[in-house]
Amino acid sequence: MSVDYRLVEEDIISSIAWSRILLDIGILTDIDQKLIEKTLSQILKDNIDDTNKILSSQAEDIHSWLETTLINKLGSLGKKLYTGRSRNDQIATTLKLWCKKKLNHIYMLIIQLQSDFLDQATIHVHTIMPGYTHLQRAQPITFAFWCLAYIEMFERDRKRIKQALKNSDFSPLGSGAISGTSWVINRKKLAQIMGFANCTSNALDSVSDRDFILEILSVASISMMHLSRFSEDLIFYNSGETNFIGLSDSITSGSSLMPQKKNPDILELIRGKCSAVYGSLFSMFTLLKGLPLSYNKDFQEDKKHLFSALDTWEDCLTMASVVLKNITVNIDICKRAAEKGYSNATEVADYLVNKGVSFRDSHDIVGQIILEAIRLNKSLKNLDISVYQKYHINFSNDIYKCLxxxxxxxxxxxYGGVSFEQTEKSICFIKKRLNKIKNILKI
Known part of the structure; x- marks a missing residue:
């Protein structure tokens, strides 16, 4: 009960749907069904905002609590609702309904986060900064380009959520304990009453299937990995070694000893929470791997892993948006950093290729030039032309235009490159894509 009390709304939704099916097959009269539905709706209204009565009860689980509460209010009529239904198909249905609601909310948070990245990209199209490989300065990029990279990551998460919703959009209700129900019911109609696209096809599988939880936790784990990488990037960009960005005081803290410190607490917590979501996924795999068909009491453990992981994912997405909306980019510092570290070395190599030198040879030549530049403590653009010509005769003064x-x-x-032109095109395309999604969702 301390875990599955959260399923009260979904349990009542499935119970109302079941009452309508019992009306269809003559177990309930029209008056009886309406009274049951009205009572269930009132129970939900009385308990949705204050769950203390549920938690303080002696019921084994949310299903037992609801059954007892309904019977206490309606007497023998309340007992009729449980004709032909098992807690096995009831919990599977309730869990799927909860997952649908939760995932739809998280889907909105993904879209919001993408919008926040897009806002920053639009502002920083011309904010040049170093790009990194192996945490070494590689080639210049822009802060907008960095934002667009994360938009694409979370776009894949958005699509995975959509697919997970589609894959789980099948109602198990009506499967009974393991073999179906002897009552002649319309399971497709039952599914549609609850908002499912269809019903499951095999009762034995229906009551023991928790693949939808594994899939959802897999999507959550991938998305949390993206949030963790985002956090790590910003932790690095916020460090004293780079100082590319500033973070709001609302998401940082000072040191208990060192007054100069401003620690990126929220980002570190997001990064740390990623491991907890992974743990929930691995726990579910381990929980399920040895279970025979069909229902087993081990399933009682599935909800705490599911609830914890999705709550964490939801919180981290929300906080990532807070971080982005309050970020400050130190434009001049970013640009100066991009000018250091010989990030324009590839341009020198490409210059020689355009003069007829093979790339492999030009790569070696530029490596020697960089060593010379390091020895002279000069950037490539500040090297005298004589230094270039010392290593290859094809260099001329037009090299400086490339640097x-x-x-x-x-x-x-x-296409997909970092140029200002391509960045503007990407921003335009993503803005249209997001607006189309928002129009469909009416947000």
Missing amino acids: TLKSCLDKRNS
């Missing part, structure tokens, strides 16, 4: 950050970015103009 500006703008030139480096403009050349990456292929």
